[in-house]
Amino acid sequence: LMQGRSLAMKQDSGKAIQVNTVIGHLSEALMQGRSLDMSRFAELAPSLTKAQWDRLDIIAAQLSPPPSDVCLDKDFKQKDFLRPILGDKVDQDFATKTESDRQDEAVWYERIRLFRLC
Template sequence: SRGIEQLVTSLNEWTEETSKAVESVGSGADATSAPMVFSSDESYTPPSAWQYAVYKPNKKTGLAGWESSYNRFLDCESPLTIAMSPTNGRPIQVNTVVKHIQDSLLHGRPVPLKKLAAIVPPPNREEWSELGRCEELTGLNVEGDPATSGTNGEVFRLTDYLAPIMGADFVAKDFKERTEEEKAKFNHWCGLLNWYLTLRRSKYQPTFQGDDDSKVTAE
């Protein structure tokens, strides 16, 4: 059926993107750098919702677009399972489900970060440092209003923020002109940047394996 075909396509695309991202990590930060670690399986609750997080419930369901994925994740469903059978019935990308769960954190909801990180790993120490360097070089405010915190007061764009990593040639290219390797590298860094933005905006202080004051272990 069409639904099954869409599901297979969705899963194949996610698997392919994940594989390419892993292969392309070498063209960036050190993939062997200390991973981010979490002290327990308990959820992290932000001190408050991000001031620019806008809650927009659907008229039919009464829930925001991210909320169903979030609720199901808390009920111990995996992002892969949620992606296969979302509320609207049409399969979606696993990364979309992960983004839904990250969005819930911006709305002040508690999220079991260790559980989420087991699905899509957050930046390691060097990758986190690289993303911080992008913030310094671009001058973009990751905690500001995304409608005006971009280049020259425009909307915040991941491409502009990642320019120091991707290079000026990549930024200037039309999407259709990008090579598969460039797309894989960009998708990889976009995934890491989504983690970075989420944690920064929710006031989470990351800990990495080997930190002197760390009593956590990577599992």
């Protein structure tokens, strides 16, 4: 996925703008009902396979029926979606996680953010 990539544009601070930050802002705009050029969004956003989508849909149903409500809940926690996928290791202190575990989490967090939009 796009983890670690940055855009050529820079902020006033001089730091490169991170792709994930842009995706986050675009996702938030969608959640607020603002219009968005989805073809441009799709160029940056992660994609989900049907199997991954179905897995997240099942977790949503288990967390709070009806599933459409769980993603809109103000107390929504991505980690609640992640735990059934990656197990209890998601609750470990960040400093004790392996690089592989951190990468797995980052990939799934991107997928969860995209799932939450729909």
